Amino acid sequence: MSVVRPDAPNEGMGGALAARLQTAVPELEDVRILRRLTGGSSHETWAFDARLRGLERHDPVPLILRREFDHALFDMSLGTEFELLSRLHETGLPVPRPLFHAGTGTALGSPFMIIERIAGLDTRKVMAAGGGTDRGKIGKSLVAALARLHAQQASLIADLISGDGRDAPARELAKWKAVIAASGDRSATLRIATQWLETNSFTVECPVIVHGDYKANNILLKANAEPVIIDWELAHIGDPVEDLAWTMLWTSPDDLVEGMMTPDEFLSEYEHQTGTTVDRRRLLFWKIFSLVKLAAIFLKGLETPPGGVVPRPTLLMLGQAIPCIEQALGDLLLRELEGSVGP
């Protein structure tokens, strides 16, 4: 018989959630909600332990529950993400093992998925805490994980994602441009940059699976420093250089670029591991795109959520950083006009 333990971890909201989760997934026993985690822009994420019926080893298993909000806009659905994770996991890529998924017709009310909880910390936190004594080595392992992803056949997930990826520059731009337009923002720099991207869009010759949010805090490090890639909701088929530009956007002392290697070293390592040459003109396109995408994400957080949901100050605060994005866009556009764009 399944019983929700009445002890501390299941207090309050967690207790109600544990009971509903157990009803929704009969394979779970002894659900213990541990804590709500920060996470994606349109999902709610909980850490919990539970026993899985039918397993020989009947110890509690560390798990993650992700529930979809009603107002998810730019993330893929959890059902698609679950299928994507399943296929990537089967190839041996370092991703969490997905276990259960359901739509709206369960006791939880909204779509959800359950995946294994990796025993590890996000790379940025490991670095900030002074862990990772060999930063260069860890950096190389993160580049290697990205190179492995980009080596996968795009056809692996082609039936899950719209488009064949050849039109990814225009398609991705249209998606984020719509988010900016819906926000009502009138930034001159964002509009000029968006126009520049439309004018300079191109066709991707060899589309690959793109993570879409590859940065240190979306990569968990296990105790043996092995990386595990999480947060796949922005994945799509497109240009691998898009992932490189997005990774290069994050340059705190605890990030892959500037924290573990310089931008030049990052690109060289990627080129070495993939045997390719990164086209610097395409890199510029994706850098400008990355800034526009980041602005769109921040502006989305400023919108009043539908259905009486209260705006979150953590999201509102991101909107204050739009001038940082405009400054960087002005810099890149000026350098492009002047004919000097470094890595």
Place this chain on the structure above:
Amino acid sequence: MTASIFERLAGIRQFLGEEILPCVPGDKRGDLRAALKMLEDMAKEIDRLPGLLELEIAEMLHLCDAAVAALGWDGVDQDDLQSLKEFALEFDKPGKRLSELLALHTGICVLVSNLAIQLTAKVAIEPEDQKCLSGPRVVLAKSYRLLRRQAEARTSWQSVFPGGRLYPASGTPIKTIGDG
């Protein structure tokens, strides 16, 4: 003496931080900390915004004049030309409220982007040997430089990127167009 708006805001922050934050459940603390930080940043913004908006509007109107000259009176979109005249008249009116300045600023931002896009189109069809010295190219570079500088002036009232710089420049400009 009555406390200033900044002292009252500081008092509210102190109350929320010292009296309320310790009582708030763990999953709400991040949001309350963000709210406290935003109150601090918004106090800086309120302090600087009126003067900054006046300056930015004046700079952008000046830039628009230069863009129109570079595009030629016949080459510029006539709706944009009309908007420029109206914005200049509006800017000259005395005693504007902050909300009116913000609305005017927003309108001029749209105009600046319209003109920059027209300049970009003109630069794109210029012969290669004329590009370095062309009027549209010089004004376009000035536009980017001005927008970059205006954005930089606002980075001090945000806490998301403490250094304030994204994609720090590593390339050395080969040449500088229309700078000074």
